[in-house]
Amino acid sequence: MPPVPAAVDPDTLTSLLDGRWAGLRADIRAEMAAAPYRDPIDLSVEEHRSRVFDQLTALAANDRAGLGFDKAYGGGSDIGGSVVSFEMLGFGDLSLMVKAGVQWGLFGGAVQLLGTAPHHERYLRRIRDLDLLGCFAMTEHGHGSDVQHLRTTATYDPDSGEFVVHTPDRGATKEYIGNAARDGRVAVVFAQLTTQGETRGVHAFVVPIRDDAGAPAPGVTIEDCGPKAGLNGVDNGRLSFDQVRIPREALLNRFGDVAPDGTYSSPIEGDARRFFTMLGTLIRGRVSVGGSAGSATKRALALAVRYAELRRQFATPDGEEVVILDYLGHQRKLLPALATSYALHFAQEELVAALHDITDDAPEQEQRELESRAAGLKVANTWHATAAIQAAREACGGAGYLAENLLPGLKADTDVFTTFEGDNTVLLQLVAKGLLTEYKDAFQNLSPLATVRFAAERVLGAVAERTSARKVVDRLTDGDDREALFDRDWQLKLFEDREQHVLGGVADRLRKAAQDPFGVFNAAQDHVLRAGRVHVDRLVLEAFVRAIARCTDPDAKALLERVCDLYALANIEADRAWFLEHGRLSTGRSKAVIAAVNTLCGELRPHARTLVDAFAIPEQYLAAPMLS
Amino acid sequence: MPPVPAAVDPDTLTSLLDGRWAGLRADIRAEMAAAPYRDPIDLSVEEHRSRVFDQLTALAANDRAGLGFDKAYGGGSDIGGSVVSFEMLGFGDLSLMVKAGVQWGLFGGAVQLLGTAPHHERYLRRIRDLDLLGCFAMTEHGHGSDVQHLRTTATYDPDSGEFVVHTPDRGATKEYIGNAARDGRVAVVFAQLTTQGETRGVHAFVVPIRDDAGAPAPGVTIEDCGPKAGLNGVDNGRLSFDQVRIPREALLNRFGDVAPDGTYSSPIEGDARRFFTMLGTLIRGRVSVGGSAGSATKRALALAVRYAELRRQFATPDGEEVVILDYLGHQRKLLPALATSYALHFAQEELVAALHDITDDAPEQEQRELESRAAGLKVANTWHATAAIQAAREACGGAGYLAENLLPGLKADTDVFTTFEGDNTVLLQLVAKGLLTEYKDAFQNLSPLATVRFAAERVLGAVAERTSARKVVDRLTDGDDREALFDRDWQLKLFEDREQHVLGGVADRLRKAAQDPFGVFNAAQDHVLRAGRVHVDRLVLEAFVRAIARCTDPDAKALLERVCDLYALANIEADRAWFLEHGRLSTGRSKAVIAAVNTLCGELRPHARTLVDAFAIPEQYLAAPMLS
Structure with missing residues (x-):
């Protein structure tokens, strides 16, 4: 173990963190620093919406608005860059990030990925330029996680050559739709397509919701969701449709089309399979949410670490008041979280690159793996x-509760991130299911219950073959050599072995599901969720290790090795009950893990400021009065 | 183990929960139900402040405003009832609870408890009637947790017979002071008293801050803290003083007085000891915060449980959509938390009774024990x-993020509760210190470092004597008899044994503190915090057990036994790493604890609605559109 260096240049770390899109990140950073934007502190909902709209307009003036669109339609054909842009916007007012995400990511992305050339030709430039503001109307009042079963209908009428979009009951009202309450003119509406008397599953349609003057279109009812916990610069609303007629061409027809006579055609067999293929193309939004959540977290930690280096409370016996970051208790609140932010950053960076590099003709398994990774991260x-x-809020005490010190906004805005763009609990089950099943069948149904339909022998077989990890773990279970805890290979094997074991246990439980599928699935649900979690933990640790390997500066590298140790050991510490129960840690080794986390906190404490400075967050977003 | 009954009347549970102040609770409930008050959903800061002020005025019209004051001054001499009133207000807009708490609890309480008859005569009726609005100005910008070292000065000038109150620097500005920004006319200001050239520690003074027209008094500067994460109906502000002169009689002189010639006198020796005696009298505020946090939590759980019984998502193989509370994962989010709310309620009820019953001449040890319990709870x-x-917010998904569904307000308002009226981390250290030290010396200094000044042999001796708990634990460590987990005696002994062991470990570590007090204390800080936590856990479980013993209805009793099992076993589950590391649980037994929590969740699921209905929360505070 190389010693932790006395000091590391944060810029060196920034270069590594910035990675493949470093140039773009630098440009956005410079632009953000120059812009007059600040966090909203005391705005009414309407003032905030209005300000965000103005900021969105300013963003539309630069080249990045269409970064994810094809060059042929004024875009940049830079999918990774587009996602990184949203991540960078996450350093600022998250309402702007979400509003931009709705317009260019979700709405524009749906037109681009579910539509075909005529749609691209007609809409993409206007979407990029904010000439056409739109919504992504998927979620319904009654079906949020289970979108396959949403109930809005789109029935083809061959006589007029139109679809009739309709909300059959209150449960089918489109709910929480961004851009709907104030600014949207059209919506991409997801509805059950029926033609020639047959329902073909969920498809997407471009439906006008307001006229040019902003009045609701005929047959469209728009409600405002009103104030929310946060993100009040985004105008979320409810949409319902009373027999609204739209032309046949309004169907975004890449994956399914209706001929003038009503004949349905699709390159993909099976309604569910088709729908989940469509959904799969839309993962950019999920990746962007993860990235911007990461940015907001970095900002909160930067604020709290800076405060903890300024604030003093209680004197030592010498009479000098102690800087609160010198307290172990305070270090434990902030430093393992900071290490986790580093780990997640590198995993996110790899995910963005994979999203960027995947091609339309990639094997389906690769596509499914990417979707699973996007969900998990x-x-x-x-x-x-x-x-x-x-x-971070609690670590700043009363100061952290004042709006001017920015933490309340960060807390309130990010709070919904765990439940939008896929509820976390549902997504974890999706991840676990992906691991348990043949990839080709895995994603045909989002229902957690669908998991139990698959025989699990294959998984069990795979576990039996992967005993090498277990051996390394065993070798190190005993003995009290503390240095061994810092053995990266041991940490990696421990994470891998945990994943395999949990997964095997889940497979074993679900094999009994034939008689009582719901009962068996439900009794194993905590194991299923755990399987998803520990899988993601393994991916994250591996990404951190690869990032360190890319680091060429020896001091920065030595520091990151310790940050990685803290991530890994704090993760093991939090889960040490499991490791003890399954004979992966002895009790002595388990206690040594706690001690190691304490030691690492002390070693990294002098570098805390460097580690948050390396995020290179535009200073105006750290301009909290508590730091002056 | 008696079986869980099919159904229990929630009113039976309500009676038990309402306890000693059942009549008062029923009166307040009826009054709240009849009042037009609702949660603020979309108010500006000023509108919210104004509404809360009007509500406060309405509250002042009833007899309960002065419930905690002496009957001699128009009060009710009902300290417990006064605290229960604040707890009940916690079901509604928490800004009103805090505003009332500032006026009658903190400000009025300081006048009552730190002042003497002339102050009572002069102020208490006016405070009760809102004829005089006041602040409790203790916290300073630079000293929040370490209030002993606050820096505002009050220097006696015998020539004029006045104190000169002064803010020497920005760090001494009074910070986050409720009632200061808008409504307060006077403040009880805590300042270092100096007379005849000697500083006598912190004392409290009644200082006018505004004239009758609301303009700042001469020499007083008032700033508004501006918007906060929540509690925006409370006007928090900053106060600073530039050589403000107040009469000698403005000193609240129960614990220390200055004669006209400047001679200082006090019934208590030692500045620190005197100050902590003063602080000790003011614990009602801390008790009230705990109680109202409990009420807000009950409301959040009631909202989430009702929603989880309505909301369906994903279908079973039979095609019927599943009520989300039927999912184990969802039960695990809500039901252990609900069990904990029950446990804490009963512990709080005992604390309130102890606060009510303690007399001025109670032994100091009893007073210290009460303070420690108030801090811990x-x-x-x-x-x-x-x-x-x-x-609860996450369990309601997108609906839980809309302000109209009330959870965002609950989250935002309660967020500061962990750091105001004593930062939780600091308070836990206080609890641990109380356990480690002779009571008579324990509370002379709030500094965590002061802990290490005490020899710990006494504690170690006490631990050695208490091996009986250990024996019971040992007896049950092995074997796979699952029923044993539900043995209440085993649970109690396990909690007790854990507390003793952790405390002994802390004592052992701190004995080495002579050479490097800060280093040794700091290295043990996580153990110190844990000692405080597990002590409180033990108190809470014991209170729950005593409450069940008071229950005379056999069905209600059987249900509560299971709720208590869930509280105890979920607590053990969360901490099972420790039990494993210390040989208190075998690995098999540890896994059985997890399984038992799952089983209990399933058994209690049909009673979830009964358990939240029993809180008897006024319906208008549960009127969320997501439930209609």
Whole structure:
């Protein structure tokens, strides 16, 4: 173990963190620093919406608005860059990030990915330029997680060559739709397509919701969701449709089309399979949410670490008041969270690159793996945000409760991240299911219950073959050599072995599901969720290790090795009951893990400021009076 | 183990929960139900302040405003009832609870408890009637937790017979002071008293801050803290003083007085000891915060349980959509939290009774024990609120993020409870210190470092004597008899044994503190905090057991036994790493604890609605559109 260096240049770390899109990040950072934007502190809902709209307009003036669109339609054909842009916007007012995400990511992305050339030709430039503001109307009042069963209908009428979009009951009202309450002119509406008397599953349609003057279109009812816990710069609303007629061409027809006579055609067999293929193309939103949750968390930790280096409370016996970051208790609130932010950053960076590089003709398994990784990292990033921002607020005491010190806004805005763009609990089950089943069948049904339909022998077989990890773990279970805890290979094997064991246990439980599928699934649900979590933990640790390998500066590298140790050992510490129960840690080794986390907190404490400075957050978003 | 009954009348549970102040609770409930008050959903800061002020005025018209004051001055001499009133107000807009708490609890309480007859005569009726609005100005910008070292000065000038109150620097500005920004006319200001050239420690003074027209008094500067994460109906502000002269009689002189010639006198020796005696009299505020945090948590859980019984998502293989509370994962989010709310309620009820019954001439040890319990339960109640309200919000998905569904307000308002009226981390250290030290010396200094000044042999001796608990634990460590987990005696002994062992470990570590007090204390800080936590856990479980013993209805009793099992076993589950590391649980037994929590969740699921209905929360505070 190389010693932790006395000092590391934060810029060196910034370069590594910035990674493949470093140039873009630098540009956005410079632009953000130059812009007059600040956090909203005391705005009414309407003032906030209006300000965010103005900021969105300013964003539309630069080249990045269409970064994710094809060059042919004024875009940048830079999908990774587009996602990184949203991540960078996450350093600022998250309402702007979400509003931009709705317009260019969700709405524009749906047109681009579910539509075909005529839609692209007609809409993409206007979407990029904010000439056409739109919504992504998927979630309904009665069906949020279970979107396959949403109930809005779109029935084809061959006589007029139109679809009739309709909300059959209150449960089918489109709910929480961004851009709906104030600014949207059209919506991409997800509805059950019926033609020639047959229902073909969920498809997407471009439906006008307001006229040019802003009045609701005929047959469209729009309600305002009103004030929310946060993100009040985004105008969320409810949409319902009373027999609204739209032309046949309004169907975004890449994955399914209706001929003038009503004949349905699709390159993909099976309604469910088709729908989940459509959904799969839309993962950019989920990736962006994870990334921007990461940015907000970095900002909260930067605020709390800076405060903890200024604030003194209680004197030592020498009479000098102690800087609160010198207290172990305070270090434990902030430093493992900071290490986790580093780990998640590198995993996110790899995910963005994979999203960027995947091609349309990639094997389906690769596509499914990417979707699973996007789901898993969205969960990890957003739950980390919820916990770490809460800890940062508490670590700043009363000061952290004042709006002017920015933490209340971060907390309130990110709070919904764990449940939007896929509820975390549902997503974790999706991740677990992906691990349990043949990839080709895995994603045909989002229902957690669908998990139990698959025989699990294959998984069990795979576990039996992977005993090498277990051996390394065993070798190190005993003995009290503390240095061994810092053995990266041991940490990696421990994470891998845990994943395999949990997964095997889940498979074993679900094999009994034939008689009582719901009962068996439900009794195993906590194991299923755990399987998803520990899988993501393994991916994250591995990404951190690869990032360190890319670091060429020896001091920065030595520091990151310790940060990685803290991530890994704090994770093991939090889960040490499991490791003890399954004979992966002896009781002595388990206690040594706690001691190691304490030691690492002390070693990293002098570098805390460097580690948060390396995020290179535009200073105006750290301009809290408590730090002056 | 008696079987869980099919159904229990919630009113039976309500009677038990309402306890000693049942009549008062019923009166307040009826009054709240009849009042037009609702949660603020979309008010500006000023509108909210104004509404809360009007509500406060309405409250002042009833007899309960002065419930905690002496009958001689128009009060009710009912300290317990006064605290229960604040707890009940906690079911509604928490800004009103805090505003009332500032006026009658903190400000009025300081006048009553730190002042003498002339102050009572002059102020108490006016305070009760809102004829005089006041502040409790203790916290300073630079000293929040370490109030002993606050820096505002009050220097006696014998020539004029006045004190000169002064803010020497920005760090001494009074910070976050409720009632200061808008409504307060006077403040009880805590300042270092100097007379005849000698400083006598912190004392309290009644200082006018505004004239009758509301303009700042000469020499007083008032700033508005501006918007906060929540509690925006309370006008928090900053106060600073530039050589403000007040008469000698403005000193609240129960514990220390200055004669006209400047001679200082006090019934208590030692500045620190005197100050902590003063502070000790003011614990009602801390007790009230714990109680109202409990009420807010109950409301959040009631909202989430009702929603979880309505909301369906995903279908079973039979095609019927599942009520989300039927999912084990959802039960685990809400039901252990609900069990904890029951446990904390009963512990709080005992605390309130003890506060009510303690007499001025009670032995000092009894007073210290009460202070420690108040601190510990404030911590437990408020951290539980933070975690459970977060879980309730997430359990309601997007609906839980809309202000109209009330959870955002509960989350935002309670968030500061963990750090005001004593930061939880500091309070836990106080609790631990109380356990470690001779009571008579324990509370002379709030500094965590002061802990290490005490020899710990006494504690170690006490631990050695208490091996009986250990024996019971040992007897049950092995074997796989699952029923044994439900043995209440085993649970109690396990909690007790854990507390003793952790405390002994802390004592052992701190004995080495002579050479490097800060280093040794700091290295043990996580153990110190744990000692405080597990002590409170033990108190809470014991209170729950005593409450069940008071229950005369066999069905209600059987249900509560299971709720108590869930509280105890979920607590053990969360801490099972420790039990494993210390040989208190075998690995098999540890896994059985997890299984038992799952089983209990399933058994209690049909009673979830009964358990939240039993809180008898006024219906208008549960009127969320998501439930209609």
